[in-house]
Amino acid sequence: xxxxxxxxxxxxxxxxxxxxxxxxxxxxxxxxxxxxxxxxxxxxxxxxxxxxxxxxxxxxxxxxxxxxxxxxxxxxxxxxxxxxxxxxxxxxxxxxxxxxxxxxxxxxxxxxxxxxxxxxxxxxxxxxxxxxxxxxxxxxxxxxxxxxxxxxxxxxxxxxxxxxxxxxxxxxxxxxxxxxxxxxxxxxxxxxxxxxxxxxxxxxxxxxxxxxxxxxxxxxxxxxxxxxxxxxxxxxxxxxxxxxxxxxxxxxxxxxxxxxxxxxxxxxxxxxxxxxxxxxxxxxxxxxxxxxxxxxxxxxxxxxxxxxxxxxxxxxxxxxxxxxxxxxxxxxxxxxxxxxxxxxxxxxxxxxxxx
Amino acid sequence: xxxxxxxxxxxxxxxxxxxxxxxxxxxxxxxxxxxxxxxxxxxxxxxxxxxxxxxxxxxxxxxxxxxxxxxxxxxxxxxxxxxxxxxxxxxxxxxxxxxxxxxxxxxxxxxxxxxxxxxxxxxxxxxxxxxxxxxxxxxxxxxxxxxxxxxxxxxxxxxxxxxxxxxxxxxxxxxxxxxxxxxxxxxxxxxxxxxxxxxxxxxxxxxxxxxxxxxxxxxxxxxxxxxxxxxxxxxxxxxxxxxxxxxxxxxxxxxxxxxxxxxxxxxxxxxxxxxxxxxxxxxxxxxxxxxxxxxxxxxxxxxxxx
Numbered sequence: 071x072x073x074x075x076x077x078x079x080x081x082x083x084x085x086x087x088x089x090x091x092x093x094x095x096x097x098x099x100x101x102x103x104x105x106x107x108x109x110x111x112x113x114x115x116x117x118x119x120x121x122x123x124x125x126x127x128x129x130x131x132x133x134x135x136x137x138x139x140x141x142x143x144x145x146x147x148x149x150x151x152x153x154x155x156x157x158x159x160x161x162x163x164x165x166x167x168x169x170x171x172x173x174x175x176x177x178x179x180x181x182x183x184x185x186x187x188x189x190x191x192x193x194x195x196x197x198x199x200x201x202x203x204x205x206x207x208x209x210x211x212x213x214x215x216x217x218x219x220x221x222x223x224x225x226x227x228x229x230x231x232x233x234x235x236x237x238x239x240x241x242x243x244x245x246x247x248x249x250x251x252x253x254x255x256x257x258x259x260x261x262x263x264x265x266x267x268x269x270x271x272x273x274x275x276x277x278x279x280x281x282x283x284x285x286x287x288x289x290x291x292x293x294x295x296x297x298x299x300x301x302x303x304x305x306x307x308x309x310x311x312x313x314x315x316x317x318x319x320x321x322x323x324x325x326x327x328x329x330x331x332x333x334x335x336x337x338x339x340x341x342x343x344x345x346x347x348x349x350x351x352x353x354x355x356x357x358x359x360x361x362x363x364x365x366x367x368x369x370x371x372x373x374x375x376x377x378x379x380x381x382x383x384x385x386x387x388x389x390x391x392x393x394x395x396x397x398x399x400x401x402x403x404x405x406x407x408x409x410x411x412x413x414x415x416x417x418x419x420x421x422x423x424x425x
Numbered sequence: 426x427x428x429x430x431x432x433x434x435x436x437x438x439x440x441x442x443x444x445x446x447x448x449x450x451x452x453x454x455x456x457x458x459x460x461x462x463x464x465x466x467x468x469x470x471x472x473x474x475x476x477x478x479x480x481x482x483x484x485x486x487x488x489x490x491x492x493x494x495x496x497x498x499x500x501x502x503x504x505x506x507x508x509x510x511x512x513x514x515x516x517x518x519x520x521x522x523x524x525x526x527x528x529x530x531x532x533x534x535x536x537x538x539x540x541x542x543x544x545x546x547x548x549x550x551x552x553x554x555x556x557x558x559x560x561x562x563x564x565x566x567x568x569x570x571x572x573x574x575x576x577x578x579x580x581x582x583x584x585x586x587x588x589x590x591x592x593x594x595x596x597x598x599x600x601x602x603x604x605x606x607x608x609x610x611x612x613x614x615x616x617x618x619x620x621x622x623x624x625x626x627x628x629x630x631x632x633x634x635x636x637x638x639x640x641x642x643x644x645x646x647x648x649x650x651x652x653x654x655x656x657x658x659x660x661x662x663x664x665x666x667x668x669x670x671x672x673x674x675x676x677x678x679x680x681x682x683x684x685x686x687x688x689x690x691x692x693x694x695x696x697x698x699x700x701x702x703x704x705x706x707x708x709x710x711x712x713x714x715x716x717x718x719x720x721x722x723x724x725x726x727x728x729x730x731x
Binding site for chain 1: 520523691
């Protein structure tokens with residue numbers, strides 16, 4: 071226990087005996103207020119009225135047609151990657167590799183979309199989705215296999231696999247799939263390989279997210295498989311004593327995680343970009359780790375958090391266009407938000423006392 | 426100079442930024458704190474070092490500034506994980522996101538600018554020795570890195586305080602009952618480690634490719650974290666690991682310069698593939714017996730829960 075001498079009194083943290091839900095809420099709100107104040111100081115540094123900036127951000131992300139549609143579109147990869155991370159969390163594994171799994175899923179969905187004539191959309195879209203899921207899953211499987219058989223740290227293996235995946239996509243976009251106009255992207259997909267839209271430019275990805283969210287929730291909370299995974303996550307000894315295949319489950323969980331991120335990649339290329347380009351994701355896989363952590367491993371809640379983060383990304387783009395601020399401002403806000411929330415967590419479990 | 430000496434010289438030059446970060450992370454992890462913020466902290470160092478060099482024209486000030494800015498980010502990580510017992514993985518990733526964004530945000534006006542940079546100076550006589558001479562035909566920051574490795578190794582293996590730090594990493598309870606302050610040592614190791622990692626970043630913008638670019642570290646922070654593992658938390662091995670990767674980078678340019686037709690994308694992913702393969706070998710049970718990981722790594726210390 072850390073002590074700070076304070077006029078003869080000692081400041082110390084004592085564990086709270088009971089959990090207070092209302093208090094937890096106040097602490098979270100408090101940390102949000104703190105991060106808003108910090109963000110406001112960045113605007114002041116740039117000589118921008120923070121109130122104008124914030125109202126503009128909220129309006130652009132949630133109350134304007136174009137911005138709201140963009141928020142919905144960005145919710146999709148964030149939520150799917152968050153599912154991918156949460157799936158691993160359930161077994162106390164860290165999937166830092168959602169970004170790479172997304173790239174691999176997007177790459178192979180693109181290759182099929184560009185090179186194989188698979189007929190009408192009703193066949194092509196499910197086929198591409200499966201391709202994205204399987205290839206993304208294989209990327210996750212590699213990390214799972216290494217973890218299960220060799221106890222290799224999955225944080226590092228998934229990280230390294232990210233870089234390999236991103237470079238593979240770069241190679242494909244600059245190399246064999248480069249379009250006729252010599253720019254580093256492929257020719258557009260044929261229309262049967264483009265994800266159908268719900269309205270305007272919003273594709274059906276958001277529906278898929280809700281379906282997957284509900285299915286995963288049911289899988290983890292109401293099936294024997296979900297129970298096994300949670301037991302494995304709480305204690306390896308207990309799991310093995312109960313006769314569960316602990317190492318086998320590591321591989322399964324990482325395969326499912328990879329598949330979910332791979333689907334996100336397939337949706338990005340077929341729903342948003344409609345071609346293969348070197349950059350499929352702008353760090354969704356990394357932001358999703360924080361989304362997953364904030365949603366406390368709850369698949370359904372993570373959709374809401376992903377929606378809010380989608381809004382944050384869109385409002386950052388608005389700041390970039392309307393106020394000529396660098397795009398990195400979104401990263402700053404994300405960083406500030408997480409640091410204040412992380413810092414506040416301890417007060418939910420401990421209280422400061424002067425003795 | 427023969428070609429082996431030239432290759433070694435290039436390996437050292439391009440490995441030095443990873444060396445600073447990896448050896449710094451060895452010190453931090455030895456105390457039981459995992460700092461996944463290295464990539465962001467290196468970017469902060471690269472940016473702040475370049476900024477100060479650009480404004481003042483002083484390389485010494487630039488390196489000191491990089492160290493201090495890096496240490497500030499280390500302080501945030503330490504406050505969150507050591508004092509407030511936050512999750513070290515989430516905190517580290519947040520630091521990486523924040524550090525990269527801060528560097529990119531405030532560094533926007535520095536893109537395309539020039540600043541003073543480190544230049545090579547040969548150490549007389551030593552630089553004439555075949556092969557080993559490669560170590561003595563480098564810039565000032567590389568010479569500083571040799572000193573850093575030696576000091577880190579002496580600190581960890583030959584001093585009382587280094588021993589205390591290792592005890593804290595292996596068993597904070599034991600250290601606590603010995604009367605050592607787990608909090609103080611962990612704060613120290615995280616802050617100092619982040620400072621030196623930032624110097625590694627500054628090496629990129631002041632010596633390796635003297636300029637400032639967004640995300641110029643290109644994953645070196647993550648490679649440094651991987652090196653720490655297969656260097657078995659030993660600063661000297663970490664230095665060799667860094668040179669190995671520097672060698673890979675140097676080899677890329679060599680092969681292209683000699684007109685070998687090697688796919689550049691393959692070369693680009695080679696360091697990551699090799700890291701993965703090396704980790705595979707070093708994760709095996711046989712090696713695990715020799716190189717055990719730090720027992721309390723990643724676990725916050727809470728005196729009352731024991």
